[in-house]
Amino acid sequence: MATGGAPFDALSSLDPETFAGESRAVINFLADYYRDVDTYPVQPQDLPGCLRALLPDAPPENGEPIDVILEEVRTHIVPALTHWQSPKFFGYFPMNASTAGFAGEMLSAGLNIVPFMRVASPAATELESAVVDWMGKLMGLPDRFLFSGGGGGGVLHGSTCEAVVCTLAAARDRALSRLGHEGILRLVVYASDQSHCTFQKGARIVGITRSNFRVIPTSASSGYGLTSDSVRDAVEADVASGLVPLYLCATVGTTGLGAVDPVRDLGELARRHSMWLHVDAAYAGSALICPEFQHHIDGAELADSVSMNPHKWFLTNMDCCCLWVASPAALTSALSTNPEYLSNVTDGGAGAGVVDYKDWQIALSRPFRAMKLWVVLRRYGGAGMRAYVRRHVEMAKWFEQELKADGRFEVVAPTRFSLVTFRLRPGHEGDGDAVDGLNRRLLVAMNASGRAFMTHFVVDGKFVIRMAVGGAMTEMRHVQDTWELVREKAEEVGALP
Amino acid sequence: MATGGAPFDALSSLDPETFAGESRAVINFLADYYRDVDTYPVQPQDLPGCLRALLPDAPPENGEPIDVILEEVRTHIVPALTHWQSPKFFGYFPMNASTAGFAGEMLSAGLNIVPFMRVASPAATELESAVVDWMGKLMGLPDRFLFSGGGGGGVLHGSTCEAVVCTLAAARDRALSRLGHEGILRLVVYASDQSHCTFQKGARIVGITRSNFRVIPTSASSGYGLTSDSVRDAVEADVASGLVPLYLCATVGTTGLGAVDPVRDLGELARRHSMWLHVDAAYAGSALICPEFQHHIDGAELADSVSMNPHKWFLTNMDCCCLWVASPAALTSALSTNPEYLSNVTDGGAGAGVVDYKDWQIALSRPFRAMKLWVVLRRYGGAGMRAYVRRHVEMAKWFEQELKADGRFEVVAPTRFSLVTFRLRPGHEGDGDAVDGLNRRLLVAMNASGRAFMTHFVVDGKFVIRMAVGGAMTEMRHVQDTWELVREKAEEVGALP
Known part of the structure; x- marks a missing residue:
């Protein structure tokens, strides 16, 4: 069986049939991953050392079948990854995968x-x-x-x-x-x-x-x-x-x-x-x-x-x-x-x-x-890539408009491309530190939900949330869901109504 | 058709079915490459600019099907590559590919x-x-x-x-x-x-x-x-x-x-x-x-x-x-x-x-x-990798022994791992420059044959040929064929009998 546990032969590591069989198993694994990734929490909630504790201290003496290895990726590694390809990943900057890039x-x-x-x-x-x-x-x-x-x-x-x-x-x-x-x-x-x-x-x-x-x-x-x-x-x-x-x-x-x-x-x-x-x-x-x-x-x-x-x-x-x-x-x-x-x-x-x-x-x-x-x-092609970029820019503009229409938020820097920077405004009672704490709790609550992942920045002493649109699988509905998440968690952490 | 020319959709670049279909086409392409690579000249004999002349000045405006792209890799790019994965590549140092490394x-x-x-x-x-x-x-x-x-x-x-x-x-x-x-x-x-x-x-x-x-x-x-x-x-x-x-x-x-x-x-x-x-x-x-x-x-x-x-x-x-x-x-x-x-x-x-x-x-x-x-x-596994390394070391030792048994050659530095360094010896008539020229012509003739690829070094002013064994697909028969090639080309370039 091509993907099975044939004993390792030093001279067959590029045998075309072994290569094709084992590679197809990996392709199937990844196609499943792309199908399911939006159901995973974007960032895992593990503690340091959790995967390390599952790994033996030394490599195996004898080789193991690819199926066993892939199963371990599925059960041990995937759950402890931050899913940069999730359509709900809006942290740092996007890091695009695509079928053509992969090819x-x-x-x-x-x-x-x-x-x-x-x-x-x-x-x-x-x-x-x-x-x-x-x-x-x-x-x-x-x-x-x-x-x-x-x-x-x-x-x-x-x-x-x-x-x-x-x-x-x-x-x-x-x-x-x-x-x-x-x-x-x-x-x-x-x-x-x-x-x-x-x-x-x-x-x-x-x-x-x-x-x-x-x-x-x-x-x-x-x-x-x-x-x-x-x-x-x-x-x-x-x-x-x-x-x-x-x-x-x-x-x-x-x-x-x-x-x-x-x-x-x-x-x-x-x-x-x-x-x-x-x-x-x-x-x-x-x-x-x-x-x-x-x-x-x-x-x-x-x-x-x-x-x-x-x-x-x-x-x-x-x-x-x-x-x-x-x-x-x-x-x-x-x-x-x-x-x-x-x-x-x-x-x-x-x-x-x-x-x-x-x-x-x-x-x-x-x-x-x-x-x-x-x-x-x-x-x-050039036209395809321009369409791709413009879709994300439109999504970011929509998100920025929603923020502006909701009086509780301010947009910190103009949204020139597909990065939206925002924060809850100070209420009439709040000082700067209190507002920063509120925004910090908002970000933590959103990321802990697993339903989106964003990161932050500090400018002029103010804590700012960054929503970087641009994932290969991100559609308008993911941005809309994330806006719902922002509003829900803003209420939970005690933003003024 | 999964590998066909569907127009590019900005939001389908990681669609699992498209991904799996197009990726399988690439896997098949590579399996064919590994099957055939030992029939290609290891180093192409092209002139600078030959591929560049085939490439348009700008990217296409509209996307193209993966099959068209792979066909162009096959016809335009592969023939102008040096085949580092050829079992007859002995230049520089090995750069191993393998099914597991690829996975x-x-x-x-x-x-x-x-x-x-x-x-x-x-x-x-x-x-x-x-x-x-x-x-x-x-x-x-x-x-x-x-x-x-x-x-x-x-x-x-x-x-x-x-x-x-x-x-x-x-x-x-x-x-x-x-x-x-x-x-x-x-x-x-x-x-x-x-x-x-x-x-x-x-x-x-x-x-x-x-x-x-x-x-x-x-x-x-x-x-x-x-x-x-x-x-x-x-x-x-x-x-x-x-x-x-x-x-x-x-x-x-x-x-x-x-x-x-x-x-x-x-x-x-x-x-x-x-x-x-x-x-x-x-x-x-x-x-x-x-x-x-x-x-x-x-x-x-x-x-x-x-x-x-x-x-x-x-x-x-x-x-x-x-x-x-x-x-x-x-x-x-x-x-x-x-x-x-x-x-x-x-x-x-x-x-x-x-x-x-x-x-x-x-x-x-x-x-x-x-x-x-x-x-x-x-x-x-550890045992598999040790067996892999030892096979190449054995091949290199065999090649070194053949060189030593043939009085026309000298081994320049001891073969400690899988790299053999050798040259035609000076004959009683030859001065250093003449012998260097002979060795240089020997290397050029071997590489031009397409039947193997080696590189050179100069030490103590002497031109030395390097045979670096260690390709993932290199078997003993490839090393034996290369020894035949060395002897054949040594005669052609005029080594003393």
């Missing part, structure tokens, strides 16, 4: 090639170069970031964090080529109080002094976007003290509130001070495929790099991050290595113009991510 | 959770902590690297390069807490001329001055392993010039030749100079599950960190790297972040002792890699 991941994992250099699998490098150009065009990126445009190009990383480390290293080495290595002590990185923590972490990783990371405050008056005045003040103060502005982050769609920094203003400022400008559109980059959102990256031609994550809201299973740079040479001069065991003995004449992606990223080894994004784009 | 990857990609923190999916964090302990025990690692041992623990990264960057950042920040940030200019990293280039790249990424990376020479007399004398000389010279030894890399199974550095000697030296010792067993770590190989990591209790890649020779599809550290606090103090949007509002009392893996790696987002390694260990 692409299967092809990548099944072929299991390692395209670190073009010669290590030519089709993979060419597909990657093509597919990042496709994505860039869909998003309306300036030609300078495209291979087919003005000398730039893109690469697929696993995460924005990796893209940030690589661009920081590129910017740093470009600056140190003028300053000498001692200059590393004087380099300064700028972000807003709404920027993702990965910029702070990335700056530490590449050796920037912790005290040279500037967190520029934002406020409600600019919708929590940076203002170029505030950045300029910080930059000029640093220059006056002998420091060297290195890198500025502009975010289109911040994690906490979905805020947007003014790319053109920041780009002009960055140019004046020879800073590297990175545009982080990890989440909202997916919306940029719709023309009505493309004004949010107006001025991107002034940036040095742009990134977005198809694994968030673009139906591309984990993990996949697009990074585009205007100057590939800046990236590769920081990240290239040429050991003998990778030099190409059979292809000597073809070096010029060849993209070797190992020099565009941290790692040498890399999966065939281009396959995944290519299958998604082929299967769903 | 685990499918479960990970299908559930598509993001276990950056324990609370973001408790089962995933607990499974990861358990499975890295399992691997550590199989390899005979000292207890201090295990969660269940003496306060250490492990994490699954995507690549050794990432593990190296993280441990370098941890070592650097530990040192800078004494020295102040200016000390970064004085830190020195040590590796051998056989160490992987990732150490040099990683040191640059974390801000170590390029001139403070020491490449210690090795020689045939120590089998191309480091000697602690040579490292000590370099360290003492640096200390005498006011520099600060930071980090030393010991490799068990180098990329070029499979050499082994003396872990205990280097560990004692590292301790004396307060250096971080990392043991890189990326490839040979798989062999360490067999007791007969465990003497190669004798002294590992003196190391600060150890890494190995199950995605190489352990039937775990890309990507998966185990990193173990003796002091998780050293790692997390360099890599932790605690933004408000990740603070845990529902689980306030459970912080102590909870592992949040985002603080053990570069990225915030991360796939559920533990599922993959867990399925491999369950499906094949």
Whole structure:
């Protein structure tokens, strides 16, 4: 029996019949999971260590059948998962799975090639170069970031964090080529109080002094976007003290509130001070495929790099991050290595113009991510993806309207994409702490119900609930049910009527 | 028709029937690929740009059926791939796929959770902590690297390069807490001329001055392993010039030749100079599950960190790297972040002792890699994996014996695991350059035949051919056929009879 407990044979691990039989068992398992996932509590209510206690201290000496393993996934692991694919998951940001994203991941994992250099699998490098150009065009990126445009190009990383480390290293080495290595002590990185923590972490990783990371405050008056005045003040103060502005982050769609920094203003400022400008559109980059959102990256031609994550809201299973740079040479001069065991003995004449992606990223080894994004784009098409994004934006707008129509709630930041940020308002009797406690209890009560999952943020000292719409299976009825849940739990925790 | 061209519906991308139907089509495609892969030339003989020319400049506006997409993979992409899963692929290092590794990857990609923190999916964090302990025990690692041992623990990264960057950042920040940030200019990293280039790249990424990376020479007399004398000389010279030894890399199974550095000697030296010792067993770590190989990591209790890649020779599809550290606090103090949007509002009392893996790696987002390694260990068991590794070691030994029995060849470094390094000997007439040219032509001729794929290395100025056995589908007959190929092509390129 194909899915049974045949004893392990070292030479049959890729036997086509065994492969097909056991893989079909997993496919059936996952189809059942998708059928049932909206009946599970979105977040499990377990205690730390509960699964660990069920696991033996050592692996089995003898192999076990796939059916036994799948049954254990069903009974022990699934109940202790947070279900990111539940249509009622509205926490953090969406992390889309889809049939096409999964198909692409299967092809990548099944072929299991390692395209670190073009010669290590030519089709993979060419597909990657093509597919990042496709994505860039869909998003309306300036030609300078495209291979087919003005000398730039893109690469697929696993995460924005990796893209940030690589661009920081590129910017740093470009600056140190003028300053000498001692200059590393004087380099300064700028972000807003709404920027993702990965910029702070990335700056530490590449050796920037912790005290040279500037967190520029934002406020409600600019919708929590940076203002170029505030950045300029910080930059000029640093220059006056002998420091060297290195890198500025502009975010289109911040994690906490979905805020947007003014790319053109920041780009002009960055140019004046020879800073590297990175545009982080990890989440909202997916919306940029719709023309009505493309004004949010107006001025991107002034940036040095742009990134977005198809694994968030673009139906591309984990993990996949697009990074585009205007100057590939800046990236590769920081990240290239040429050991003998990778030099190409059979292809000597073809070096010029060849993209070797190992020099565009941290790692040498890399999966065939281009396959995944290519299958998604082929299967769903530009029109399909725009329709997909717009449906979520409509759902979020509906939710925002309901909040506004109900006098007990306030919307904290404008809903620009599909993230709604809200809270119960202070009543005439309540002080700030009491209202924060009320909102905190509201979030806990909703998540404990298992009927939805949201996360929170704190801005201007206020506790804010985040409802991030964008799950692959999320339909209008799930958003409507969640609005019912919000009202029900608001009453339970004692919101004023 | 499940696999047909139904127009894309934004809300049906995870419809269970569509998912199952289209996924089965991909499984059938891959089963056919495994059935046929040994009939394909291992490396394609295309020219750069050949696939790119077939790809349109933009993605389709309307979605296309999965069958059309798979047919294009078959006709356009597969012929331009290097087939890493071919049983005749002997280049670089093996990158194993397997039915169980694929099943685990499918479960990970299908559930598509993001276990950056324990609370973001408790089962995933607990499974990861358990499975890295399992691997550590199989390899005979000292207890201090295990969660269940003496306060250490492990994490699954995507690549050794990432593990190296993280441990370098941890070592650097530990040192800078004494020295102040200016000390970064004085830190020195040590590796051998056989160490992987990732150490040099990683040191640059974390801000170590390029001139403070020491490449210690090795020689045939120590089998191309480091000697602690040579490292000590370099360290003492640096200390005498006011520099600060930071980090030393010991490799068990180098990329070029499979050499082994003396872990205990280097560990004692590292301790004396307060250096971080990392043991890189990326490839040979798989062999360490067999007791007969465990003497190669004798002294590992003196190391600060150890890494190995199950995605190489352990039937775990890309990507998966185990990193173990003796002091998780050293790692997390360099890599932790605690933004408000990740603070845990529902689980306030459970912080102590909870592992949040985002603080053990570069990225915030991360796939559920533990599922993959867990399925491999369950499906094949410790005994199955040892049998698997030993078969490849036997094949490599046979190949080495044949080379030795044929007077025209020399084996360059001892075959300790499953990597054989060899070359045609100089004839009485030939000088070094001529012999190098002969070996180079031999490698090109073998690879051009499509009947096998190997790569090369250069040591002591000599061109060396690398035959890395370890493919999941490689059987003895493939190694025997490859020996025939070597002899045939050696005659063709003019080796002396």
